[in-house]
Amino acid sequence: MSSSFNRCGQSTSRREPAGILPVCCALGITLFAWALAGSFSLTVYAQQSQTLDQGVYTEEQAERGQAIYTDRCLSCHGEALRGRLGPPLAGDDFIAAWEKQPLSELVNKIRNTMPQDNPGKLTGQQTADIVAYMLQAGKFPAGRAELGADEAVLKQVTWPAGSLARPKTTISSTQVSSFPPAGNLAQVMRGILFPSSNIIFTAQTIDPGAPRTPLQAGATAEGFNWVIWGGGIYSGWELIDYAAVALAESAPLMLTPGRRCENGKPVPVEDAEWVKFTLELAEAGKAAYKASQSRNQAAVSEISNQVSESCLNCHQVYRDKRGRAIDPSDPSNKAARCVK
Helix, strand or coil: CCCEECCCCCEECCCCCCCCCCHHHHHHHHHHHHHHHHHHHHHHHHHCCEEHHHCCCCHHHHHHHHHHHHHHCHHHHCHHHCCCCCCCCCCHHHHHHHCCCCHHHHHHHHHHHCCCCCCCCCCHHHHHHHHHHHHHHCCCCCCCCCCCCCHHHHCCEECCCCCCCCCCCCCCHHHCCCCCCCCCHHHHHHHHHHHHHHHHHHCCCCCCCCCCCHHHCCEECCEECCCCCCCCCCCHHHHHHHHHHHHHHHHHHHHCCCCECCCCCECCCCCHHHHHHHHHHHHHHHHHHHHHHCCCHHHHHHHHHHHHHHHHHHHHHHCCCCCCCCCCCCCCCCCCCCCC
C-alpha cells in the first residue's frame, strides 16, 4: 500500500481500523471541545446578572479612576464626590437617583454627557474606571475582575436591594402646597408644552451636536426664534435635555384643579382619559430626556414620534373634534374644546 498522510499530517502506510481516529487527532478534538466549552461558559457568565455587592471592579481600577476623577471631575463634583457645582456622586441621594436602573445607564450618562464643559471625550475604559472609583467611595466591595465598558455586560449589573442607608422619606398630599392656576390651558400649552415639543421635533432634521452658525445664536432676521433660543448660551444637546425635562415636569400642570380651558370651560382633570393622556405626555418627556442623554440624533428623532403621538391622542378627543363645533368643518373652533 502506498504511503499517504493522515489527518494529523503524519505519513502512514496502513489503514486505520474503522471508527478509530489517530491519537493526536482525538487529543486535538478533545482540546478543541474543552476550549469551546470554556469559551461558552465565559460568555454565559458574562451575561449573568450581578449586583454591585458582588465585587464588579478592582482596587487598582478604582485608583486609576480616582486619578481621572481628580483631573476631569473634581472641579464640579468636589472632594470625595460630595458635590460642588454638580451633584454628589456618592451617598443616599445619589443611590436613590440610580438604584432602579442598570449600571449601564450611569456609565452611558458619564461617557456621553460628562464633563459638562467638554462632553463625549472620555473613553469607555476611562468611564469604567471613574465608575469603579465611585463604587469604592460608595462602600461597594471590590472584586477580582475589572469593570468593563461592554454595554451588554453592564446592563446585567444592578444595585443590590436595600442599598440606601436610611429609609426614604415620603411626603403626604396634605404637605404639598397647592398653587392655583395662573393661566388657562391654552396658555400653558403655548407657553411651555408646544415650544418644548418643537425643540425636540427639531432633532428630526437638525443634529443637536452640529456646530451652530452665528445666525443661530438665538435671533434671526425675522426676530426671536423659539427653537434655537438658547443657541448662544447652551449647546444643542443641552437644549434638547431642557426641553424634554420641561415636557415631563410641566405635563402634570394639565391636571391642576380649577384650571379653565380657553373657552372658559373647566379642564376635565378627573376624566380618566384626560389623566391617561397627561401621564402619556409626561412619560414621553422622560423618554425624550433619556434618548437625549445618549447624544444620538437618531434616538431622539425616533422618540419624538412618542411625543407626537401622546399629543395627538389627546387632541383627537378633546380638541380636534368634528361635528360638535359651531362650524363642523373647522377643527380649530374653540367652542367645544375640553369636553368629549
